Amino acid sequence: MKKDFLRKIIGGILLVSLISLGFNKSFQEYMHIPKNITIFEGQDAEIDTAAIPAAAMTAGDNSVIALSQDEKKFSLHGEENGKSEMVLELAGFPIKKVDVNVLKDFKVIPGGQSIGVKLNTVGVLVVGHHQVNTEEGKESPGEKAGIKVGDLITEINGKRIEKMSDVAPYVQSAGNSGDALNITIMRDNKNIQTKLLPLKEKRENSYKLGLYIRDSAAGIGTMTFYHPGTKKYGALGHVISDMDTKKPIVVDDGEIVRSTVTSIEKGSSGNPGEKLARFSEDKEIIGNITTNSPFGIFGELNKEMTNGIMDTPMPITLSDQVKEGPAQILTVVDDDKVKLFDIEVVSSIPQKFPATKGLVIKVTDKELLKKTGGIVQGMSGSPIIQNGKVIGAVTHVFVNDPTSGYGVHIEWMLNEAGINIYDNGKQKAS
Structure with a gap:
């Protein structure tokens, strides 16, 4: 019983000490010191150590970084491209290492x-559906073929499509022959194959995809x-x-x-x-x-x-x-x-x-x-x-x-x- 009681007392003391340490300003400042610092040649960085007045810092390679110190902070200057390290010491004992990477001067x-800004899309972009008014009624061939708004038509019958004017000849040819078009669309960076048979607009001599498209x-x-x-x-x-x-x-x-x-x-x-x-x-x-x-x-x-x-x-x-x-x-x-x-x-x-x-x-x-x-x-x-x-x-x-x-x-x-x-x-x- 005495051992259990003693163990609880020691545990309580340790817990209170840890909680107190967490609220200690010096400990908080120590925890905020980064493990890695990256700067460019000729540039500076600072580490706030105002709450750790007895701390000292040493550099691993003085040709890469230069260090200076006052009561509130350490300052480091990137001398030349390379890697180095700094060691934070307290009362002569090393307590933290900071890796430093000095990058080449960049501007x-x-x-x-x-x-x-003028952008040309990959293929032609489908921006909407429309109903083709045929002798049998209204229908969108593109929607029926599973083509969605936001899809990119990249190929028709194995031929690359680059602009809107590339599409019309295929549409009219397929409409006259009655053969469905083999269309490749890009959706979410994936290629999808589908077939589409253009329909003839009522009282017009033209065939339609039932899609609104844009190329720029x-x-x-x-x-x-x-x-x-x-x-x-x-x-x-x-x-x-x-x-x-x-x-x-x-x-x-x-x-x-x-x-x-x-x-x-x-x-x-x-x-x-x-x-x-x-x-x-x-x-x-x-x-x-x-x-x-x-x-x-x-x-x-x-x-x-x-x-x-x-x-x-x-x-x-x-x-x-x-x-x-x-x-x-x-x-x-x-x-x-x-x-x-x-x-x-x-x-x-x-x-x-x-x-x-x-x-x-x-x-x-x-x-x-x-x-x-x-x-x-x-x-x-x-x-x-x-x-x-x-x-x-x-x-x-x-x-x-x-x-x-x-x-x-x-x-x-x-x-x-x-x-x-x-x-x-x-x-x-x-």
Whole structure:
């Protein structure tokens, strides 16, 4: 009995000690020290150790990182590309190791320019069904064949379909012969085979599929970045979806051109605003589009683009190093002039893997609020600048609060563009 009682007493003491330790500020600060830190050459990182005044830090390789210390923090500076480590010591005893990865110096040129976007789909996109009015009644051959809205018709009778004009000859030929068409459709990245017999429209000498189709889409957005070393760019910060099907457009190819903002429909609660723009008169193609993804559109530019404000390469900030606080965006609200406007980074999620909506931002600039009411459609892709670095891009507006919205980390846009910012092809530890 005495042993059991003693065991309970010791257990209680240990439990109270552990609970007390959990509320100890020094212990909390220790727990918040990361196991891994990734920075670029020439950049700095800080570790708050104000609650651990007796702590000391030593570097494993002084040629890779340089350390400095004051009463409140340790500061490390990336000297050159490579890997090192830091060891936190307390009273001469090592208590924690931090791995450090210094990446090669990397910079991009921020955008902000208004661009026109023209996308061509893979095949032709089915955007609706319609009933063919025949002598026997109304029927949709396409719907009967199991073709759904959002499907892509990629082949007919074994021949590739690239645009709407490719379809008509097959339809009329099959209608005249009475032979069903062998159609290949793409649905959710899977190929599906079906047969479709076109029907003749009553009192007309033409045959119909009973489908509404489209082969291209157009709109406007904002350039985010341009990488002079590879000529690759990123824009919009979010996927382009078809206006009818609401599904992401599967891109065959596309192009971007310059555009000019003609007016602004100001946003209000429950009614997101919009930039109204037109493509440049010369319709000069300034780049191609190879990818349409949740992180934006990507491709290569034919020539360098300038914004007239920040036209020299700037460093970037990784997702785990973005701070809450003041920032700015580059965007166009009049004609084709890029301007810098103040915002606030309300929150930032230090994402371990590529993901959208990593930032919550709020427009604080009085001029921009007066002009647009906050974030409007067409502003997507506007680069976000903080402390002289590109940290991300504007993506979405909050419907009930047009002054606020989401942003995506620049790290993930660069990853989607196929630009490797990581050392030796390895992604940073988190």
